[in-house]
Amino acid sequence: MTNKKEDNLMEKIVSLAKRRGFVFQGSEIYGGLAGTWDYGPLGLALKNNIKNLWWQKFVLDREDMYGLDAAIIMAGRAWEASGHVAGFADPMVECEKCHKRFREDQTDGKCPECAGNLSQARQFNMMFKTQIGAVEDSSATVYLRPETAQGIFVNFKNVLDAYHPKLPFGIAQIGKAFRNEITPRDFVFRTREFEQMEIEYFTKEENWQDNFTALHKEMRSYIESLGIPSDKVYDLEVPEEDRAFYSKRTIDLEFDYPFGRKELCGLAYRTNYDLSQHAEFSGKDQNYFDEQTGEKFIPHVIEPSFGVDRLVLAVLTSAYTEDELGGEPRSYLKLNYNVAPIKAAIFPLLKNKPELVDKARELYRMLKREVGQVAFDDNGNIGKRYRRQDEIGTPYCITVDFDTLGEKPELLDTVTVRDRDTGDQQRLKISELVEFLKSK
Ligand code: GAP
Secondary structure, eight states, X not given: OOOHHHHHHHHHHHHHHHHTTSEEETTGGGTOOTTOEEEOHHHHHHXXXXXXXXXXXXXXXXXXXXXXXXXXXXXXXXXXXXXHHHHOEEEEEEBTTTOOEEEGGGSSSBOTTTOOBBOOOEEEEOOOEEEOSSOOSGGGEEEEOSOSHHHHHTTHHHHHHHHOOOSSEEEXXXXXXXXXXXXXXXXXXXXXXXXXXXXXXXXXXXGHHHHHHHHHHXXXXXXXXXXXXXXXXXXXXXXXXXXXXXXXXEEEEEEEETTEEEEEEEEEEEETHHHHHHHHHHOOOOOEEOTTTOOEEOOEEEEEEEEHHHHHHHHHHHHEEEEEETTEEEEEEOOOTTTOSOSEEEEESOTTOHHHHHHHHHHHHHHHHHTOSEEEOOSSOHHHHHHHHHHTTOSEEEEEOTTTTTSSGGGTTEEEEEETTTOOEEEEEHHHHHHHHHTO
């Protein structure tokens, strides 16, 4: 349940995200386009880190996963096969007074804006439809994918023919998905354009439970690796009446967002429904041939599905911290090193001493090459620079001072390294820095 304090937390996060260049309202100078958000340099870096860690864990570190990058625009028939044309709809109600539209499940029977009476609910299909080519007829109707999953299913046979993988194996994809949400809300939580990271993991029917359990464990360990505390992530066993009709088991992994406990990601056993549908609608065989048993069958599927933007928000929410440091209040992002958009910021102690600036720049260029994701900052006094870096979650600030240049000979080529969370400083040799940062 939300309360004032938690509303406040959301406001602080949205305001920090905008002020420091993480996330901006989409089309902002034109008054904003509801349900769209633009990621600025730091938000993009954070998002890329989250995606790269996923790709590393679920694709590169395994031998049973194949990457894919399918087209966003997909043939109309594919969405007829998947059931989205007929069934990908939310019940929508309209206020009879102010004519605003809402998802029925987000109202208490009255208009949330003006308390007016609401119309009967009607089904509203959430797919964005468009036309391809110059002729406007139904054969030219195409859709922006509302999930990346179908791009994977329609390529199942291609991957099978090109690589001859043995079951079980997965196809993984990161990419944009589009849904014409009736009421986008809660910052990047529910948007009309968002990013998904999905795997379709193909298995023999009799092995679905083992693979479901194993993937569930991997999902939880990935979430934890981003710095989202495990005890804030809950498994919701979705009851049969709320599951898609073809799913035999679904777990929604929910997170305590400031606006309530909501779905972060999901794990579903989709049986062999999708591949069977595509076989029927396309007329193309989707069978797998088991060389050992000589059997031909359509594999079953376990689907771990992540929304990148919901992870970004969960990471920001988990990291946002207010404390006191050196007798002064501060707010900062206690981001895990692996997701932090900037790993270290390099400062010359004084801006007007060329020898310090040159040395700091040299160090900055070296660390950029060796570590990547570092920043140079010579603007304002050191205290202000610390606060600026704390606010965006930079774990370390490295200062080049006169001792670095040899004022105290025993400290030649050493720098101070300040820890974001404790404010503690240590003196390290420049030659130790790459190792020090890489070990984090
Ligand atoms: N292929 C399965 C599928 O798409 P879903 O539960 O509809 O399942 C999967 O979506 C994930 O995509 C969700 O758990 C959520 O993280 C993300 N997601 C869904 N709709 C979203 C929206 N409107 N805005 C942001 N993320 C969304």
